Amino acid sequence: MNIGIDLISFYTPPFFLSLTDLAAQRKISAEKYTIGIGQDEMSILPPDEDVVTMGANAAQSLLDKVDKTQIKALIFATESGVDQSKSAGMFVHRLLGLSKECRVIEMKQACYSGTFSLHSAMGLISLQKNAKVLVINSDVARYDLNSPGEPTQGCGAVALIVSNNPRLLKVESESAYISEDVMDFWRPNYRSSAIVDGQYSTKIYLKALNECWKKYGELTKRLPEHVHHFCFHLPFTRMAEKALKQLFRCKEEFQSRFIKSSPGFRYNRVVGNSYTASLYLNLCSLLDCSAENLEGHRVGLFSYGSGFVAEFFSGVIQAGYGSHLLKDLHSRLISQRKKISYREYLEFYHYALPEQGEVFNVPHFTNGHFRFSGLDNHKRLYEKTVS
Numbered sequence: 499m500n501i502g503i504d505l506i507s508f509y510t511p512p513f514f515l516s517l518t519d520l521a522a523q524r525k526i527s528a529e530k531y532t533i534g535i536g537q538d539e540m541s542i543l544p545p546d547e548d549v550v551t552m553g554a555n556a557a558q559s560l561l562d563k564v565d566k567t568q569i570k571a572l573i574f575a576t577e578s579g580v581d582q583s584k585s586a587g588m589f590v591h592r593l594l595g596l597s598k599e600c601r602v603i604e605m606k607q608a609c610y611s612g613t614f615s616l617h618s619a620m621g622l623i624s625l626q627k628n629a630k631v632l633v634i635n636s637d638v639a640r641y642d643l644n645s646p647g648e649p650t651q652g653c654g655a656v657a658l659i660v661s662n663n664p665r666l667l668k669v670e671s672e673s674a675y676i677s678e679d680v681m682d683f684w685r686p687n688y689r690s691s692a693i694v695d696g697q698y699s700t701k702i703y704l705k706a707l708n709e710c711w712k713k714y715g716e717l718t719k720r721l722p723e724h725v726h727h728f729c730f731h732l733p734f735t736r737m738a739e740k741a742l743k744q745l746f747r748c749k750e751e752f753q754s755r756f757i758k759s760s761p762g763f764r765y766n767r768v769v770g771n772s773y774t775a776s777l778y779l780n781l782c783s784l785l786d787c788s789a790e791n792l793e794g795h796r797v798g799l800f801s802y803g804s805g806f807v808a809e810f811f812s813g814v815i816q817a818g819y820g821s822h823l824l825k826d827l828h829s830r831l832i833s834q835r836k837k838i839s840y841r842e843y844l845e846f847y848h849y850a851l852p853e854q855g856e857v858f859n860v861p862h863f864t865n866g867h868f869r870f871s872g873l874d875n876h877k878r879l880y881e882k883t884v885s
């Protein structure tokens with residue numbers, strides 16, 4: 499079996515808040531955010547974007563590199579869905595002009611569902627070897643203002659084309675996974691922001707990593723030293739330091755691993771948390787930003803979705819991967835974002851849509867290819883802004 503990630507692309511909206519500015523408003527030291535939790539900026543969702551527009555934008559960049567008619571399934575992973583019944587993927591299917599002969603589904607299990615989507619895609623491809631599957635991970639991390647979670651907000655989407663003979667990462671067959679019903683992070687249907695017991699969640703995350711790594715080690719007979727790079731689900735990038743410290747008990751080994759891994763944290767440090775997309779943003783950043791040639795290197799990926807399901811799996815970076823990356827596009831997306839003030843952040847945060855079914859137009863904010871343009875009779879309306 500030679501199945502895995504053929505192409506990867508990410509999207510984040512064109513606005514960000516500096517965490518130094520947020521720290522000043524909260525009257526705390528900026529180093530708590532930049533060092534203590536390892537975040538510099540967070541992408542901010544404008545009113546005319548949501549998981550659909552972010553997902554469509556991320557996937558759009560991949561479509562001129564594949565034959566669209568070969569995409570036989572679109573799996574949309576999110577915990578920020580826009581409808582209780584209809585998959586966000588259905589809107590994306592139309593916006594991208596995908597073939598009718600394509601299954602569409604939405605997956606949910608906190609930040610983990612993108613990983614289940616990737617493995618489901620691999621299962622589908624093993625049954626239909628010429629098929630490609632589009633996996634979209636798209637989320638908005640939102641917490642209460644003034645809460646400990648506030649500086650770990652963010653938003654973004656990562657799209658993956660999964661196929662046979664992948665050009666980027668062959669996913670290996672051994673995988674270690676566990677599930678346990680805990681309440682570390684959740685969002686009841688009536689709330690627009692998540693509730694998190696951050697300290698408890700961090701503890702559970704590390705315990706899950708320990709158990710998954712142990713199982714993975716038993717399955718593969720590998721030691722941490724046999725894995726060239728680690729990518730993690732990153733609610734905040736300091737989490738990677740805690741995870742690597744647990745994997746590498748020797749101080750020198752940990753330090754050299756941390757330095758080696760840091761290109762992988764670059765995007766996450768400035769985008770913030772993007773839940774389902776976060777692990778794949780770490781992978782995308784590693785591929786795009788590493789100065790060394792990663793051909794033939796093994797990457798270990800740790801996926802964690804509160805509640806919780808966790809999985810450790812690995813893949814091998816393919817020869818010639820460098821010519822299939824979209825690093826210029828990704829670097830422009832980040833560098834061309836507009837820094838917004840604390841006041842604008844609050845305006846976006848409090849922006850509310852009407853709930854009575856009246857026609858409502860959302861003003862233009864984004865410069866992405868797609869936007870959420872409004873509501874009519876409780877239907878969400880989307881438009882393509884760039885042809």
Ligand code: COA
Nearest residue numbers: 527529530533534535646647650683694696697699733804
């Ligand atoms: N300079 C440097 N570091 C500082 C600092 C300063 N001035 N002030 C505090 N810190 C450090 C603390 O020592 C702590 O480090 P440690 O983790 O090594 O103990 C870190 O910054 C965080 O400080 P803490 O007081 O623990 O922060 P907090 O109670 O405000 O919460 C989180 C931090 C991460 C728990 C909180 O942001 C959160 O809950 N985020 C959401 C996490 C999440 O999404 N989890 C669910 C999915 S996995």
